[in-house]
Amino acid sequence: MESPKIDYIQSKDNKTIKHIISLQQRKYRQKFGEYTVEGIRAVTDIGKKDCLRSILIRESKRSELEPLVQKGFTVSSVYVVQDPIFDKIEHSVNGQGILGIAKKCVNDLHSLIVEDGLYVALDGVQDPGNLGTIIRTAVAAGAKGIFLLKGTVDPYNEKCVRSTMSALCNIPIFEDVTLSEFYDFIKDNTIQTYVTSLENAKPYHTISYPKRTMIILGNEGNGVSREIIEMCDQAITIPMYGDIESLNVSIAAALCMYKVREQI
Structure with missing residues (x-):
């Protein structure tokens, strides 16, 4: 050449x-x-x-x-x-x-061939470093796709790109997904959804995850929106054994993703 x-x-x-x-x-x-x-x-x-x-x-x-x-x-x-x-x-x-x-790697939500496996959705994550780390971890965990709901930071932000360590092109990423698009996608493709929330939640490590699972995480300060929580099949939580309120969203994502991967 x-x-x-x-x-x-x-x-x-x-x-x-x-x-x-x-x-x-x-x-x-x-x-x-x-x-x-x-x-x-x-x-x-x-x-x-x-x-x-x-x-x-x-x-x-x-x-x-x-x-x-x-x-x-x-x-x-x-x-x-x-x-x-x-x-x-x-x-x-x-x-x-x-x-x-x-x-940019442009992906069309409607052209995704859905198969069994792990999917990840993020609702309002704002820190580009957190998003980049989650994308990198999702690739490592073999996730099939990442869905960024409207209000989530741009994955092509310079800090996010650096945090992904070149993983952006290794997984389908869908940007600016609306609530209606998200709802239709999970229902049309029979994906079981698990949202990180304290409300009526079960410990994440006690769940038997099905072959087609989506983990949903939210904004660093406010968590997942009420509209998304109401769409989901089950709320999950990560137990805090020490005197701390919560984990960084990228750490929580890693724990949940790998727990799912252990089973599917």
């Missing part, structure tokens, strides 16, 4: 730099269907999935990083960027001097 031509960027007003800066906002990520990834591992992993559109390299790291783009990635362009300009687009504190523009 022929290596892409390498261009040089030496102006902060360059259209590619302006485009990357615009992708810091959700509305532009949605408009262009793109997001950014940083670091050697993330760029390499996303590149292997043919999801990269462009690669940018810090000028002072060119000799170290340029061989990376010779690995046969299908990208339309590669840029070497002057260090002061690269500083404006790199967010990692100890960045590795490489950034990729990647295309």
Whole structure:
């Protein structure tokens, strides 16, 4: 495969730099269907999935990083960027001097082929680090899909992308799912739903989970909405054996997901 031509960027007003800066906002990520990834591992992993559109390299790291783009990635362009300009687009504190523009993985809820297994839904999770960790854990647990109800943080937020450790393209993720879409999906596909809530709840480790199970977790402060709770088959809770009110939502998600996986 022929290596892409390498261009040089030496102006902060360059259209590619302006485009990357615009992708810091959700509305532009949605408009262009793109997001950014940083670091050697993330760029390499996303590149292997043919999801990269462009690669940018810090000028002072060119000799170290340029061989990376010779690995046969299908990208339309590669840029070497002057260090002061690269500083404006790199967010990692100890960045590795490489950034990729990647295309979003767009999934259609109605085209998902539903099979037995674990599914995860999130209702209003706000911290991008929490969401990224949950996505990464869901991939590790072999979940079949993640459903982000309206009001949940954008999975392509820069902090979320970093927390996923390149897992975004490894699982179907459905964004901005409405209550009606969610209700129709779980009923039409006979998925048993288990929501983390204290109300009429059973300890999560005492449940016999069926072959087609969905775990639902909510906002860090307010939990799952009343509308979602009323749709679900059973509330579950994680016992607190010490003097603490609750667990971080990403930890709770991991415990629940792996308990389900033990059984199905």
